[in-house]
Amino acid sequence: MTVSPEPFLRARGLSKRYGHVIALDSVDIDVYEGEILALVGDNGAGKSTLIKILSGVHQPDKGDIVVADQATRLGNPHRARELGIATVYQNLALVDLRDVAANLYLGREPLRWRWFVDKRAMAKGAREIIAGLKVNLPSVSTLVGQLSGGQRQSIAIGRATAQNGRVIIMDEPTAALGVKESRKVLDLILHLKAAGKGVVIVSHNMRQVFSIADRIEVLRHGRNVGVRRRGETTPDEIVKLIVGIDSV
Amino acid sequence: MSEAINSPQSRTDYGDGVLGAALSRGDLADDAPVAPRRSRLYRLLANRDAAIAAAGVLLFILFPLTTKTFLTEFNLTNMVRNVSLIGTVAVGMTFLLIVGEIDLSVGSVLGFLVILFGVFDDRLGLGPWLAALLVIPIGVTTGVLNGLIRVLLNIPSFIVTLAMLTAYRSLALIISHERPISVAGEGAFFWLTGGAILGIPWLIIWMLAAMIVGSIVLRSTRYGFHAYATGGNPEAARDSGINIGRVKMIAFAFTGGLCGLAATLLFGYLHVAEPTSGTGFEFRVIGAVIIGGTALTGGFGTILGTLIGTLIIAIITSGMVLLGYSQGATDLSTGFLIVAVGIVDLLMQRAAMPSRFS
Numbered sequence: 164m165t166v167s168p169e170p171f172l173r174a175r176g177l178s179k180r181y182g183h184v185i186a187l188d189s190v191d192i193d194v195y196e197g198e199i200l201a202l203v204g205d206n207g208a209g210k211s212t213l214i215k216i217l218s219g220v221h222q223p224d225k226g227d228i229v230v231a232d233q234a235t236r237l238g239n240p241h242r243a244r245e246l247g248i249a250t251v252y253q254n255l256a257l258v259d260l261r262d263v264a265a266n267l268y269l270g271r272e273p274l275r276w277r278w279f280v281d282k283r284a285m286a287k288g289a290r291e292i293i294a295g296l297k298v299n300l301p302s303v304s305t306l307v308g309q310l311s312g313g314q315r316q317s318i319a320i321g322r323a324t325a326q327n328g329r330v331i332i333m334d335e336p337t338a339a340l341g342v343k344e345s346r347k348v349l350d351l352i353l354h355l356k357a358a359g360k361g362v363v364i365v366s367h368n369m370r371q372v373f374s375i376a377d378r379i380e381v382l383r384h385g386r387n388v389g390v391r392r393r394g395e396t397t398p399d400e401i402v403k404l405i406v407g408i409d410s411v
Numbered sequence: 412m413s414e415a416i417n418s419p420q421s422r423t424d425y426g427d428g429v430l431g432a433a434l435s436r437g438d439l440a441d442d443a444p445v446a447p448r449r450s451r452l453y454r455l456l457a458n459r460d461a462a463i464a465a466a467g468v469l470l471f472i473l474f475p476l477t478t479k480t481f482l483t484e485f486n487l488t489n490m491v492r493n494v495s496l497i498g499t500v501a502v503g504m505t506f507l508l509i510v511g512e513i514d515l516s517v518g519s520v521l522g523f524l525v526i527l528f529g530v531f532d533d534r535l536g537l538g539p540w541l542a543a544l545l546v547i548p549i550g551v552t553t554g555v556l557n558g559l560i561r562v563l564l565n566i567p568s569f570i571v572t573l574a575m576l577t578a579y580r581s582l583a584l585i586i587s588h589e590r591p592i593s594v595a596g597e598g599a600f601f602w603l604t605g606g607a608i609l610g611i612p613w614l615i616i617w618m619l620a621a622m623i624v625g626s627i628v629l630r631s632t633r634y635g636f637h638a639y640a641t642g643g644n645p646e647a648a649r650d651s652g653i654n655i656g657r658v659k660m661i662a663f664a665f666t667g668g669l670c671g672l673a674a675t676l677l678f679g680y681l682h683v684a685e686p687t688s689g690t691g692f693e694f695r696v697i698g699a700v701i702i703g704g705t706a707l708t709g710g711f712g713t714i715l716g717t718l719i720g721t722l723i724i725a726i727i728t729s730g731m732v733l734l735g736y737s738q739g740a741t742d743l744s745t746g747f748l749i750v751a752v753g754i755v756d757l758l759m760q761r762a763a764m765p766s767r768f769s
Contacts, residue, residue, distance in 0.1 A: 240650060241652055252650075254646070254647075255647075256644065256646065256647035256650050256651070257644065257647060258639070258640050258643040258644045258647055258648070258710065259643065259644070260639070260643045260710045260711045261636075261639055261640065261643060261710075265636060265639075265640075269640055269647065269648070269651040269653075270637070270640070270648070270651030270652040270653045271651070271652070272633050272636050274633060278632045278633060278634070279631050279632050279633070280631060280632065280633055280635075280636055282631070
């Protein structure tokens with residue numbers, strides 16, 4: 164696996180408070196293309212706040228963000244997507260009563276004659292996106308609400324990558340899925356990595372983290388308490404970092 | 412957690428091996444294509460237009476059994492002409508329900524606009540063409556006003572348009588001094604609205620034109636795609652960069668414009684503007700759309716369904732009248748039909764929807 168030497172996304176000293184609550188306290192994070200970074204931590208550790216900042220939903224009170232060697236502000240999700248950071252939220256943001264193609268092109272439908280959707284180009288593009296995902300879907304004209312949980316997750320991920328996503332942030336992508344479906348989504352994530360995408364995955368499932376992540380970043384009480392390479396750590400150590408037991 | 416901690420140590424072959432193993436198992440492609448419980452609902456949704464059409468045909472067969480004049484050509488034409496204004500405005504109402512909104516003021520707006528038409532045409536002596544040219548944009552403005560209050564102040568459209576229902580009816584009464592305005596009604600304008608060509612009333616042609624335009628917009632334009640997305644999942648639509656406020660505004664404005672068209676057609680047909688015109692109209696319009704299968708919850712519906720819903724109302728109205736019942740009895744049966752459609756919808760959802768929807 165070739166990992167680019169410079170991180171595509173680099174954040175330093177990110178801090179965020181909500182009233183009296185310090186959600187993030189000077190957190191650093193590096194995301195490389197072609198690498199899977201797992202973000203772990205207990206509830207309230209700051210994982211959600213961190214990914215919301217990286218996806219442009221929230222603004223940090225302090226801290227610097229560098230994307231592709233350019234210092235930048237991720238002022239809103241649209242801007243983050245433009246810069247190549249796409250996020251797959253837990254709710255997936257799919258329209259169940261619309262078909263696969265319409266969902267993959269939601270908000271950026273290919274047009275002809277100015278106002279009309281080029282349905283043929285859209286169906287063709289949708290088939291290509293799905294072929295690139297290596298997942299099995301009935302047809303791009305199937306309503307998304309008809310699909311299984313794993314297939315829906317795949318559509319959401321496919322949309323993120325198709326929107327020029329170089330880094331894909333995923334919030335608990337397998338939380339609502341059964342064992343078999345989870346495995347397929349994990350395979351898809353590994354496939355994205357092989358295709359050179361950077362992946363940030365938030366997960367509570369230690370087995371899952373150790374099965375796919377290249378690096379593991381642990382948050383506790385809004386602080387960064389450790390970054391480990393998978394081969395150089397154990398689930399025991401990570402759990403101890405998460406719960407805050409320093410001595411073994 | 413303990414299971415999660417222990418298991419990775421007992422298995423050494425994690426990491427990229429998972430992909431290899433999964434690939435070699437060859438089970439990446441064995442997705443059950445569709446979750447069975449959910450597919451039943453979507454099959455029903457897909458067959459909904461067919462089911463509604465079947466209901467219409469059934470009514471069409473039942474009524475002639477009770478009366479001899481039902482199927483005469485004159486009555487059929489009359490039947491559809493009588494609901495053509497309902498069908499015209501129902502196109503806009505379909506847009507509104509799809510984007511997750513509703514307009515209860517269409518009947519009062521129709522009454523207000525037809526009075527304005529009478530004032531422009533007769534009292535101000537502008538003539539019918541200029542009156543139409545003024546009344547349709549004013550209709551659009553009433554829609555824009557509803558939309559602005561809904562979108563900018565974030566007040567539910569139910570409340571906004573309920574208030575407007577009263578406001579425009581009062582305006583119509585005030586402007587007209589509670590007296591009808593009538594004209595002789597001669598010339599090309601009155602032929603093009605109230606007349607007929609080759610035996611087909613222009614009212615029906617105008618309704619079909621509105622439906623064809625509406626159908627093309629919903630099925631094939633970017634606006635149509637965004638309308639379904641806005642009603643189906645507003646958060647997802649907004650996250651995808653769709654301006655859902657604008658989408659809703661356009662649906663309100665379109666409905667208002669169609670009220671202007673309906674007012675023009677009504678005046679052209681009757682040659683008289685009455686301040687009470689359009690009383691109860693909103694009920695029949697919304698009824699046609701709902702009977703036509705458009706979801707009150709947004710994100711689903713077709714103009715074809717609305718056409719069928721309009722025709723079902725036409726059949727009920729004509730049938731009831733021929734059986735000697737009043738408009739009141741017709742509205743009563745339309746009401747029952749709406750409740751029946753609502754119950755069937757609910758049962759379908761209960762039967763087929765996963766907990767995600769409930």
